Amino acid sequence: MSRLNMLLLALLIGCALSLINAQYRARGTFVELNREQALEHQLLQDWDRLQYEQSAQSKSARIESVARNDLKMQAVSPGRTQYLSAPAGSAGAMVEVPVPSASAASAPANGGKR
Numbered sequence: 001m002s003r004l005n006m007l008l009l010a011l012l013i014g015c016a017l018s019l020i021n022a023q024y025r026a027r028g029t030f031v032e033l034n035r036e037q038a039l040e041h042q043l044l045q046d047w048d049r050l051q052y053e054q055s056a057q058s059k060s061a062r063i064e065s066v067a068r069n070d071l072k073m074q075a076v077s078p079g080r081t082q083y084l085s086a087p088a089g090s091a092g093a094m095v096e097v098p099v100p101s102a103s104a105a106s107a108p109a110n111g112g113k114r
Contacts, residue, residue: 056062067073
């Protein structure tokens, strides 16, 4: 009978250690879950902030302000607009327009060709 008692005692100790190990791992997993949920919450707050910043940056009043003040751009006016027409008989053909020397510094790299 004492062998059976020793075997049952060893089995009981093994089950108890297994239970302790399982609870320890469950606690570790729970702590990790809490960390990940906190990270998710932080990332969602960052996402909302970035969406707000993007909407603020894309407002037309802000774009116009940056264009006028920082980039020194001007609104299009009919007096400054040049209209080009194709020569007769070349419907749809590309037309090369020479760039005036005054604006040669601001001409595109391709020489004004389109």
